[in-house]
Amino acid sequence: MDFHGIDLNLLVAFDALMNERNVTRAATQVGVSQPAMSAALSRLRQRFGDPLFLRSADGLLPTARARDLSEPIAQALRQIESMLVNKPQFVPEKASLTFKLGLSDYPAFVLLPSLLQALGKKAPGVSLNVHAFNNRDQAVDLLDAGAIDVAIGVPPTHAVGRIMTHPVIRDEFVTIIANDHPVAKCGMSMKNYLALQHVLVSPEGELYGIVDQALAQQGKKRKLALTLPQMFAVPTIVAQTRMTATLMRRVALHSPVGRRLALFPPPVALPDVVFHLIWHRRSDSHPAQLWLREFIAEHAALL
Structure with missing residues (x-):
C-alpha cells in the first residue's frame, strides 16, 4: 500500500521495531524475513533522515526522533486496523x-x-x-x-x-509481632520498634529496604537479624520468635499463623504498595x- 509516496508497510515495520527493539523479533512479529526487516529499517532511516534505532548491549535503542514518532504511528495503525480488520470475538465460555x-x-x-x-x-x-x-x-x-x-x-x-x-x-504495610510478646500489649512505639530484632524481606537480595530508608531520614536505624527473599515465610518466623517484621497486610492476614500475630501501623510513614x-x-x-x-x-x- 502506498500513500503519498509512503509505504504504510514501513510504518508497520517501525511499530514492530519499537515494540521488540530487535530486528529478528520484529521480523517474526510482522511475518517477514530478517533481511526484509533490515531493508525496511534502512528505508525508514532514509525516509525520516534519522538513524531511528541505534545498536546497544540491550538491543535497539530508539533515538529521540523515533520516540516522537512512536505513539502517533501506533495510534494511526490501530485506527487503520480497526477499520479494515474484522476481529473475531473472544467467547470465554467456549474457549480452549x-x-x-x-x-x-x-x-x-x-x-x-x-x-x-x-x-x-x-x-x-x-x-x-x-x-x-x-x-x-x-x-x-x-x-x-x-x-x-x-x-x-x-x-x-x-x-x-x-x-x-x-x-x-493496592496494599499497605503493617508491623507484626507474636501476640504473646510484651510489645503486643504495650504498643509499637518507635522506642520499642528500634529495640526489637527485625526481619527484612528482600526479593532482590539487598540489605536495605524501604523501612530503612524512612528511618534513615529521621537519623534512626533498626537491628536486622534476618534477611530473606520469601515474604510468606516471615509471619511463621515472627510468630515463633521474638522478632518483628514490617510487610504487607494481606501477607499477614492470609498466613496460617495470622491469629498468632499482633498487627500495628509502622512507626514510620510508608507508601502503599x-x-x-x-x-x-x-x-x-x-x-x-x-x-x-x-x-x-x-x-x-x-x-
Whole structure:
C-alpha cells in the first residue's frame, strides 16, 4: 500500500521495531524475513533522515526522533486496523487455550487461588501456565521473549514504551509481632520498634529496604537479624520468635499463623504498595489477551 509516496508497510515495520527493539523479533512479529526487516529499517532511516534505532548491549535503542514518532504511528495503525480488520470475538465460555501468566510471590499467594476458582466458572476450557519472577525488570524480559502473555507485579524500574501497565492491587504495610510478646500489649512505639530484632524481606537480595530508608531520614536505624527473599515465610518466623517484621497486610492476614500475630501501623510513614498488570504493546488489542486482562482486573478489584 502506498500513500503519498509512503509505504504504510514501513510504518508497520517501525511499530514492530519499537515494540521488540530487535530486528529478528520484529521480523517474526510482522511475518517477514530478517533481511526484509533490515531493508525496511534502512528505508525508514532514509525516509525520516534519522538513524531511528541505534545498536546497544540491550538491543535497539530508539533515538529521540523515533520516540516522537512512536505513539502517533501506533495510534494511526490501530485506527487503520480497526477499520479494515474484522476481529473475531473472544467467547470465554467456549474457549480452549492456555494463557502464560507471570507472577511475583504476592499475587501468586493472594490473588491466584480465588482467580482460578472464578476462571473455572467463567472459562472452564482455559488454563494458566504460571512463570515466577522476583526481579521487577525480569517481567519485561519475559514479555519481550514471548514467554508470558501478561505479568502481575511491581512496575519495571524504567518505563519503556513497548511495555504497558495498569494498577490492579493496592496494599499497605503493617508491623507484626507474636501476640504473646510484651510489645503486643504495650504498643509499637518507635522506642520499642528500634529495640526489637527485625526481619527484612528482600526479593532482590539487598540489605536495605524501604523501612530503612524512612528511618534513615529521621537519623534512626533498626537491628536486622534476618534477611530473606520469601515474604510468606516471615509471619511463621515472627510468630515463633521474638522478632518483628514490617510487610504487607494481606501477607499477614492470609498466613496460617495470622491469629498468632499482633498487627500495628509502622512507626514510620510508608507508601502503599501497588501491583500492576504488565503486558507487551504487541498484545494490547488481541481479543483473548484483552479479555484476560479485564478479567484479572475485575477479579482483583474484589480484594
